[in-house]
Every structure is written in C-alpha cells, then in structure tokens.
Amino acid sequence: MKKSFKNLIKNIEVSQTQNHKDKLKQSLMSKATHLYNERKENEEIQKTNSFPWAKTLKFSFAALGVIAVVFIIKSSPSGNSTNQQQPLIAHNSQENTNFFDFIQKAKAYTDENMNKIHYTKIKTEEVDPTTNKATLRSQAEIWDDNKGNKLIKSDYLEGQYQTPSSSIDIDKVDAEGNLFSYTKHTKGRSVAPGKILNYENELNKINNDVFCLNTEEDATSIGISIFQIHNDNFSNVDISAMTRNKDDKSFVIDKLFRSASGNLSKADLLNIIDKYKDSGLIQYKQITENGLMEYAVSLKGNDFNEITGTSPELVSEGLKHNDIYTFYLNSETYALVRLEVISTYNDTPIAKEVTSFPEDKYLDNIDEAQLFNVDDFDLVWVSSVMERKLQGDMLYLQTDPLQNGCYQKGTHMDEEKSQSYIDRYQKQAGTQSQTLWKYPLTWDKKTTLKKP
C-alpha cells in the first residue's frame, strides 16, 4: 500500500535503544549530583574569602580573567634570537592594578630594545567553553611608540572558532626584517619551527618595523601580535591572539587579522577592522588604480603550516595560495551568484551563512538565476557555490578546499582542471563538502558584464 510522503518519512525507524538512554541518564544524574554539590561548596568558599577590593580587581581584570601573563620577547634588534623564552615582565594581579599599566611596562621595556615598537593590547573578554567552538571577544589596540599615540583601537571582535589545540611562538625577526620564524606548539609541545606566513620575500623588500609580542604564562596562554609598518602604511599586518584559560584549560581563543599586501593605509586598515568586526575573519580590501575593488577574505586557522603553495598571480600581491579568496568586481560588474556557505576552521566544517549578503535578493528565488549588483556585497567571505551564466561566460572557482575551506580566485582555469580540483577535494574532504563543488566557478576578472 502506498503511503503519503510524510508518513513514509516519519515512519523511518531510528535505531535506538532505551538502554542507552537510561544508562546515560543514570550516569548524568550521578555526575550532576556531584557537580552541583561541588559548585555549591565552591560558592560558599568564595563567599567566605571574598573582599571588596578583590571584587574590584576582578572586574578590572575581566578581560584577562585569571590569566596571568608573562611577556616574552624572543627577538632582539641585533637579530640574535634564541629558542629559549626569556621572561620580560611578569604580570599578575598582585603587581599591577590594570592591564594598561602592564602595557606601559612592556612598552618601556621594548623601547629600550627596539627603535620603534608597535604593539597591541589584546583584551579577551568572554569565552564560551561550552562547545568546542570558543566564543571570542577581544579588543585590539595598536600603539605607535614614536608618536606616543594610539593609532587604532578596534571594536570588539567577535567570532566563533573551533578550539585549537596549538599555539605559536614568534621566534625571531631581525633588525632588517629579513627573518621571521616561529615555533608552533601543540598542546605545549614544540612541533614545528618554521617560517611564518612565508613572508620572507615581503620582509626583504620592506625595511619595516616589526613588533612581536608574546605573552604567556606557562604553556597554556599565549598572545601574539605582529605589525609591520612602513611609511605610515601598514603592510603585512597580522593580528593574532591565542589565549587559554589558565584555570580550566578548556579553551583557546584565536583571533586573526591579516592584510597580506602593501599599501594599506591607516584609513583602510581602520575600515577593514570596522568591516570585519563581526566576522572575526581575515580580510583584505584595496581599491586599485583602475578602480577595481578587491575583497579578500580568508578563514585561517592557527596552523600556519597549512598555508602552502602560491598562486603566481597572488604572489605579486603578497597573498598566499589557499589563504585568500579574492574576486575583482567593479561597479558595472554583475555576478550571478548562488551562495551556499560552508566554512571550515581547522578543517572542521562550520556551516555559516553570510550575513551581509543581500538576503532579500538572494533568498527570494534561490533556485533561480539571480543578478546581484556586487556593490551590494559588503563582504563575501566564504562562498562555496558561485555560479555565473551570462552570455556564455565561463567562470570557474579555483579553490583548494584542503586548506581550511578557503577559496581563491581562479584565473584562466579550464573546466577540466577545475574538475580535477573538485575530484581531488571530494576524495579527501568527504561528505561534508560535497555540495561545495557542484558549481565550479572561476572568476575571470577580465570579463566585465554590463548591467542588463
């Protein structure tokens, strides 16, 4: 007898045992009883030991929680670096009344050791260790020691990330900025000395100022910031912060910002920070000479090692293969876009929709071809499916999905080659991404489509 669709679907039998449900319940109840009793006891102890000044202090250091930080500078202006971390300034709630004072101490120290120091204040405010994704709120400030002015104060940056298990120490930047290396730690174990972000070439070109700030207390918390500033323009700007709660060790925060190309003005940088404040993603924006707008957005995990390979075209821009997805659009370019967003972090798929996407246009007829004025796109940071079928133009998306779900512009990529990428990806990425490559796309920036 034929059934209705709903009945058919609803009647699928789920393999499930009451036994599991009961056993789990029993286990949970036992743990709950223990846990709740323990919490209650702790609360009582805290009440007993609490003093008014301690509360004030706690509030002041909400950003840091209970993380005490030790700044360690591993590089010196002479270029002599050492693999051993040397404590710079011990910071804890006993010695300093606020984070700002601590920063000033760090500043004074670094002033003596480097001609120009640019540094950040990274403020971690809230983290949700509930799930494997930590929720981050942090605030970054960039200071110019030469002028004594604070250049940038970012808004709160918020993002969700899969809790990473590794951290990175900056090992060395020499006086000329020629060397730039790092040591990667995984769960406190040094695993990968290496170059960071493959920036040697760029660093050689720029007599830049570099600031490395490494904050940590034992192996469980670390923050890193790197800035290179040249002629009042920001180049190769990276902001990254990783912090693990010293007490519960349950999370690591990772916030990254990056501009991989030069000629990024302060205004641009401020603009970028403003733009990405809600995304927590790395991005890059530039208005080129011919008026094209470039947006580059990337999800980048904490594992810099995973960034490999270089697209010839992107090399000239200082961008890295697998790291950035760039597309070029001008005001008269219209794209037919169908967007399904699947992002990943540390190879973990994280389903995410682009909030800034013009939803009203996109969603009304998602199954149909849509024309969008690309200027409406505030930011397309991960697009798994883009489709364009105008006047026979063939556009493919060349991607390397093996790397954190990042995409890059594919140029002059024929369909066959595109398919090879798709095939490769499907084999390695598995089912989670099977929708990604349904519609291969390469963006040919030479093609300009007129508004119909």
Add this chain to the structure above:
Amino acid sequence: MNRFLLYEPEVSNIIPFMVSSGCIKKAKTDPKAFEKVYENFYDQVYKYVYFRVNSKEIAEDLVSLIWEKVLYNLVNLKSNHPLSFKLWLFQITRNSLYEHYRQKKDIVSIEDIEIPQAEQITQHAKDAELNAYLLQTLQALPEKEKEVFTLKFYSDCKNKEIAKIMEISEKVVAVYLSRAVKSLKIKLENLL
C-alpha cells in the same frame, strides 16, 4: 557572546515545551530538574545525530558526549527560556558533530553511497528493507538539506528554530527543505 545565549523568542513564536523556563533554571542546580530536561530533549538530539552519522553506536557515543557538555555548561546559559536552551543544545550538538567529522578519517564520499533503485523495493518489501532504503535515500541528501530535513522531521524543530540553529535565515531553511522534499519524493516515487 554567543548569540544563542541571548536569543529570546518572540512571544508569538513560542512553541509549547514540556519543560518550563523555571525548569531550565532549576536544572542548573538541581539534578532532578536536569533529568526532566534530559527526558524532554533526548530523543530530538538522538535522532538528529543518528541521521547525521547513520550509526547507532556513533550516535550513542556522541549523544553521551553532548549531554555531558550540556551538564557541565548549562550553568553558563544565560537565558532560561526553553527555546533558547533548545537552540543552545543543538548548537552543542552540531559542534560535537563537526568535531566528530573532523576526527573521522574514513569519511565516505557521498558519491560512494549506493542507493538501490526504487524499483527494487516493492510495496510488499519487508519493513526492514524499506527502512534501510529510506535511510539510505535520506543519507544521500546534500548535507545542508539533510540537516534541515532531519531537524524538521525528526527533531521537531520549527523553521525558525532551524534557522537559528544553523545560523541561516528562515527562507533558506525553507529552500533547503523544499529541495530535500522534492529530491526525496522523486527517489521515493514508487513508494508514494
């Protein structure tokens, strides 16, 4: 701040729950209340996980893990509204699934899943065979569609809830749902 923690449903969209806000609040300190919450949401979570991983054993492991996370972190959930809790719960569930996928080495490509022809299934086929066929058909859906479909039909989530859980808009939910139903209907044509 996780937006789910702050999400407060509109009054008009409040759906009936077996547990109250008071119960959620109490569950943060009272094992008995927690048990009630568990009883109320266990099936929804299990079914969602089961259809995603298609394995009873894995589903049970994951569900156990998920509920442990819930237990230990419920205290951090700021809202006590049942819907907020549900969204939070499914966010944990999804994250646990992603973690599972990330660790899973032998992911089988969707292309490798063999789907028997519908003609092979007669109307008189045994229930088990039919069930297996239905499961396979469902598993063959694209991930997003499958997820939406599962949340809708097996975890009893409203579109609005699904939208919040998956961080997509309701319209997109509807689209995924529509696609999934359309796709399934085609594949199950002979059975309908």
